[in-house]
Amino acid sequence: MKGSATRRDPGLAFVAPFLLVYVLVLILPMIHGVWLSLHIVDIWGDGHFAGIANYARLAADPVFAQSLGNTFLVTLMIVPLLMIIALGLGLALNRATRGAAVLRGIFFSSAVLSVTIVTLIWRFILAPDAGLLGELAQAAGFEPLPFLSSPELALWALAITTIWWSIGLPMLLFLAGLQQVPGDLYEAAALDRASRWRTFVSITLPSLKRTTILVVMLQTAAQLQLFGQAQLLTAGGPSGASRTVVLFMNEVAFGRWELGYAQAAAEVLFVIILAVTLTQYWLTGRAGEGEHGR
Amino acid sequence: MEYDKAVAPRSEPAKLRLVPGLQLRGVSKSFKSTAVLDAVDLDVGSTEFIAFLGPSGSGKTTLLRIIAGLETADSGEVILDERRIDLAAPGDRNVAMVFQSYALYPHMTVRENMAFGLRNAGVGKAEIETLIADAARVLEIEALLDRRPAQLSGGQRQRVAIGRAIVKKPRLFLLDEPLSNLDAALRLRTRVELAQLRTRVEAGVIMVTHDQAEAMTLADRIVVFNDRRIQQVAAPMEIYLRPANKFVAQFVGSPAMTILPARLADGGEHAAVTLGCGARVETRVPRADLPAASALEIGLRPEHVRVSESGEGPEAQVLLVERLGERSLVYGQLSDGGLITAEDKGTSSLKAGDRVALAIDGASAHLFGPDGRGFHGREA
Numbered sequence: 001m002k003g004s005a006t007r008r009d010p011g012l013a014f015v016a017p018f019l020l021v022y023v024l025v026l027i028l029p030m031i032h033g034v035w036l037s038l039h040i041v042d043i044w045g046d047g048h049f050a051g052i053a054n055y056a057r058l059a060a061d062p063v064f065a066q067s068l069g070n071t072f073l074v075t076l077m078i079v080p081l082l083m084i085i086a087l088g089l090g091l092a093l094n095r096a097t098r099g100a101a102v103l104r105g106i107f108f109s110s111a112v113l114s115v116t117i118v119t120l121i122w123r124f125i126l127a128p129d130a131g132l133l134g135e136l137a138q139a140a141g142f143e144p145l146p147f148l149s150s151p152e153l154a155l156w157a158l159a160i161t162t163i164w165w166s167i168g169l170p171m172l173l174f175l176a177g178l179q180q181v182p183g184d185l186y187e188a189a190a191l192d193r194a195s196r197w198r199t200f201v202s203i204t205l206p207s208l209k210r211t212t213i214l215v216v217m218l219q220t221a222a223q224l225q226l227f228g229q230a231q232l233l234t235a236g237g238p239s240g241a242s243r244t245v246v247l248f249m250n251e252v253a254f255g256r257w258e259l260g261y262a263q264a265a266a267e268v269l270f271v272i273i274l275a276v277t278l279t280q281y282w283l284t285g286r287a288g289e290g291e292h293g294r
Numbered sequence: 295m296e297y298d299k300a301v302a303p304r305s306e307p308a309k310l311r312l313v314p315g316l317q318l319r320g321v322s323k324s325f326k327s328t329a330v331l332d333a334v335d336l337d338v339g340s341t342e343f344i345a346f347l348g349p350s351g352s353g354k355t356t357l358l359r360i361i362a363g364l365e366t367a368d369s370g371e372v373i374l375d376e377r378r379i380d381l382a383a384p385g386d387r388n389v390a391m392v393f394q395s396y397a398l399y400p401h402m403t404v405r406e407n408m409a410f411g412l413r414n415a416g417v418g419k420a421e422i423e424t425l426i427a428d429a430a431r432v433l434e435i436e437a438l439l440d441r442r443p444a445q446l447s448g449g450q451r452q453r454v455a456i457g458r459a460i461v462k463k464p465r466l467f468l469l470d471e472p473l474s475n476l477d478a479a480l481r482l483r484t485r486v487e488l489a490q491l492r493t494r495v496e497a498g499v500i501m502v503t504h505d506q507a508e509a510m511t512l513a514d515r516i517v518v519f520n521d522r523r524i525q526q527v528a529a530p531m532e533i534y535l536r537p538a539n540k541f542v543a544q545f546v547g548s549p550a551m552t553i554l555p556a557r558l559a560d561g562g563e564h565a566a567v568t569l570g571c572g573a574r575v576e577t578r579v580p581r582a583d584l585p586a587a588s589a590l591e592i593g594l595r596p597e598h599v600r601v602s603e604s605g606e607g608p609e610a611q612v613l614l615v616e617r618l619g620e621r622s623l624v625y626g627q628l629s630d631g632g633l634i635t636a637e638d639k640g641t642s643s644l645k646a647g648d649r650v651a652l653a654i655d656g657a658s659a660h661l662f663g664p665d666g667r668g669f670h671g672r673e674a
Contacts, residue, residue: 182395182397184393184395184397185397185399185400187362187364187384187391187393187397188391188393188397188398188399189399189410190363190364190383190384190385191362191363191364191384191385191389191390191391191411192385192410192411192414192462193383193385193386193411193414193415194385194410194411194414195414198414202399202402202410203399206399206400206401207400207401209401
């Protein structure tokens with residue numbers, strides 16, 4: 001129809017600036033990335049087409065395999081703990097008192113710090129010789145734990161630092177979720193003789209299901225890309241025990257200048273994150289059917 | 295409960311006769327500095343249907359929530375079936391509540407919603423099944439048992455909420471504005487169902503409502519609330535025919551009763567009054583009942599003021615005519631400026647600006663003293 005066509009043209013003009021930027025900084029680099037991952041290329045030369053050679057090399061690279069394992073492991077350490085702590089804080093601070101408001105602000109404040117400051121703070125705490133934890137352990141008569149220099153503990157150091165840094169947003173999301181639970185459900189439960197625990201399990205937790213799904217998906221996607229803490233706190237060490245995939249990419253691209261190879265690792269991580277979050281969405285989406293409204 | 299033993303001797307046996315049913319003794323409640331209920335006393339029979347009627351903010355919902363245990367009274371006692379319950383947990387009071395919003399658990403099926411309270415009370419699986427099946431049959435929700443609240447219509451949710459209360463076999467049902475979320479047609483149907491329901495349950499019912507039609511049609515007795523206090527407790531027609539005070543007289547009945555200033559005039563055994571416009575009205579209120587003051591107010595329901603066919607009676611100017619079909623309501627202004635509501639036949643040809651004469655049925659008139667107290671004809 002002529003009328004709708006003329007109406008669409010000015011509409012297009014309005015979204016054009018956004019579309020232009022979107023294509024330039026997102027779509028084109030994504031396509032270029034795939035192209036790059038199929039080439040052997042450094043930043044000085046043009047490189048040449050290599051097919052799936054980069055991917056084949058990745059599959060056989062023990063360093064990549066180790067960093068992939070580290071990434072999964074640290075994500076598994078962070079996400080469940082983060083969920084439990086954020087939910088606990090949300091439950092404890094879901095009240096309209098001045099004290100709760102102040103504490104909400106305090107617990108959220110770590111989220112506004114940059115990764116350099118966060119890792120600096122945690123260096124002071126985790127350093128075995130002069131760190132806070134070490135001093136405390138010694139005062140209590142224990143041997144201080146070498147968080148930053150032990151291959152077994154380095155990932156825990158990353159996990160603890162990350163949880164402290166990123167607790168604010170999940171806590172706020174849980175608080176928002178809790179405030180959406182209608183108060184009369186709790187009153188009905190009280191009249192139904194539900195104990196505090198039964199009320200929590202049967203009313204609060206099911207009501208937070210959507211929030212929980214959201215937090216798990218956001219955090220999983222974020223932690224699979226963990227980078228700054230690993231680089232600044234442990235530099236991936238000792239002997240690669242805390243090297244994550246993004247840190248591996250960083251080393252390959254800007255240490256060894258093998259752009260195609262690094263890009264191939266990035267494509268693999270991209271597919272993994274997509275697969276994991278889609279799987280979570282699919283699993284929880286089916287279980288959550290029929291829960292719209294009440 | 296240890297509590298029961300501790301309390302029984304403390305209460306005064308002469309004043310407090312313990313009988314089955316609900317008794318409220320001196321229940322008061324304030325939120326911060328705002329008083330909501332002021333020393334409320336009330337007795338409800340063990341199978342009585344009571345309606346709490348009153349405007350918003352009159353304290354009726356707060357009193358219901360105090361009985362349920364969702365609010366704590368500042369002072370006073372709540373006694374159900376000879377047991378003081380005001381310090382017991384909501385779940386231990388033998389009461390069930392139907393919330394205005396229904397408050398169904400959204401992630402549970404209808405069956406689970408109804409079973410939740412029974413499971414928490416430790417009722418056996420087989421018995422729970424029986425109780426749910428019985429309630430579902432009575433409420434005709436058997437086909438809905440495996441659905442979730444989101445998959446139900448408003449009326450169905452309402453039934454489930456009632457079902458969740460019934461299966462607990464409480465001694466007292468508390469209904470908070472149970473019909474207010476339903477559309478007009480469904481509300482009428484559910485009203486009939488509520489009336490039938492009460493014949494099936496061996497328990498008292500207290501229903502909070504601001505809809506006088508609901509209260510009039512359903513309740514054995516109506517408790518009219520206003521301004522933190524109970525204004526009157528009586529059977530529906532008693533409330534309508536013999537309102538205890540000016541507030542009850544104007545709140546119950548639609549359209550509201552006309553209230554006009556009136557002076558006591560000379561006369562015989564029954565009081566006669568003179569209205570501001572000069573008209574004399576012979577009431578059936580015994581003169582001996584009235585207070586000494588001569589400045590009174592007269593209350594006239596619209597059906598007792600008719601547009602006069604003969605043209606005799608006080609004159610009024612018509613302000614507005616509402617044609618309701620079987621009758622018309624005529625809002626008019628008397629010569630002294632007083633506003634009055636009268637009735638005319640359904641085919642009334644009156645229009646705003648007309649002048650009409652009114653015939654006042656003095657025998658049905660109510661009188662109110664300077665303090666607002668109501669006086670009525672003996673045989674009315």
